[in-house]
Amino acid sequence: MPKSASPVGTPLTIWAVSDGRAGIEAQALGLAQAVARQRPASVEIKHVAWKGELGRLPWRLMPFPRLLLKSGGEIAPPWPDIWIATGRATLPLSIRVKAWSRGRTFVVQTQDPRIPARRFDLVIPPRHDRLEGENVFPITGSPGRVTPERLAAELERFSAELEPLPHPRVAVIIGGKSKAHDLSTERAEAMAREIETAVRAAGGSVMVSFTRRTPPEAEAVMAARLKTLPGQVWNGQGDNPYFAYLAAADYILATEDSTNLATDAASTGKPVLVLAMEGESRKLRLFHDDLQRLGAARRFEGVLQDWSYEPLAETDRAASEILRRYDIRQRG
Structure with a gap:
């Protein structure tokens, strides 16, 4: 099985990959930062931008996606230990980064990618998408940056x-x-x-x-x-x-x-x-x-109501699951 891209004891490298839209980036970045709160890591923000209308193509029609990026230098080796991506624009890259890294990068995709989950190490969709599978970890809502x-x-x-x-x-x-x-x-x-x-x-x-x-x-x-x-x-x-x-x-x-x-x-x-x-x-x-x-x-029915509840902490729960599975793969 693949070994970690970082020597034992050094901080993990994590990429938060998206098309840069605020709501989409917040999911990848929030989850990456949650992992970094649980284990020493450096987090890098990566934006994906395709030439022309190429980003609308199905991922199968983009066999060499890095050549089609507006700025290929941002998605280039050395590859991270953990790749966390959100959004359709990232899919052509997410399904190939494991091969590019020779199996060293642990690939996480949030939301429902609408392609077989087995192409990723872990998929973290919202529970309301009703996606299931061995490497699927549903959460309530979406990963975020509130702590x-x-x-x-x-x-x-x-x-x-x-x-x-x-x-x-x-x-x-x-x-x-x-x-x-x-x-x-x-x-x-x-x-x-x-x-x-x-x-x-x-x-x-x-x-x-x-x-x-x-x-x-x-x-x-x-x-x-x-x-x-x-x-x-x-x-x-x-x-x-x-x-x-x-x-x-x-x-x-x-x-x-x-x-x-x-x-x-x-x-x-x-x-x-x-x-x-x-x-x-x-x-x-x-x-x-x-x-x-x-x-x-x-x-909301026109009045302000008081009640209490345990704050949602789904992002931290998902981050723990990423590290649990990452560690299992590294030990294997």
Whole structure:
């Protein structure tokens, strides 16, 4: 069996590979950092960008993928001990890196790759994808970057502007358009009105963050109404206060369109209230049902509700499984 690419006692090298989109990169990087918290390791971020429309081709039609990258130098030897990748763009590389490394690299793919899991050392999909197999380790939600240490550090960094906000503080995290969901101006207006009513009734404040997928018209409508409340609406300029908002919040409201947003929120131990959007996704419905079963989330029904639960720690659990299987292979 292959031996480790690093001599015994030296830190592992881990690559977090994605196409660079924030939500996709967060999964690979969050999982890589979780492994590094459990064992000495250096983590490198790698971005995959294909020439022209080649990234849309099925992986079988790309026999020499490194030649088709816009920047081949970023995906080049020396190969890492552990390769953690997320997203369709990485698949042509993920299924070949073991051969390129002569079996030394342990290959992990998050999400459902929609190709046989046996092509990887480990696949870590969300439980709601219902993927099974010997080398499949399902988790609730998606890997993320929320840890108690990060929340504390980000809260300290933004303390001057967040500390004066009245309690209860409500973090409002808004997604947007996806294959299954949308946020029209009409729904955005109704959602903002519902949030405003609940926060005013509680005498609290808001901390509002939009994502890149939020339609500009919907963002404008929501920002205009929510700016009338105590708090702040981040305009996308300067340092991103996203993690500070999660840390400072007494309640977190997150739209239903994103596994990442709800997973991050449920990793804090704060009450998570899910905001309904237009559209429907069976997989996301199963995911939100799972969060509700775990006691982390409930549907937002116009009022702020209090409850407690054990913070979600699926990323650390997945990292432990990576190291367990990595060690077994190295001993073999």
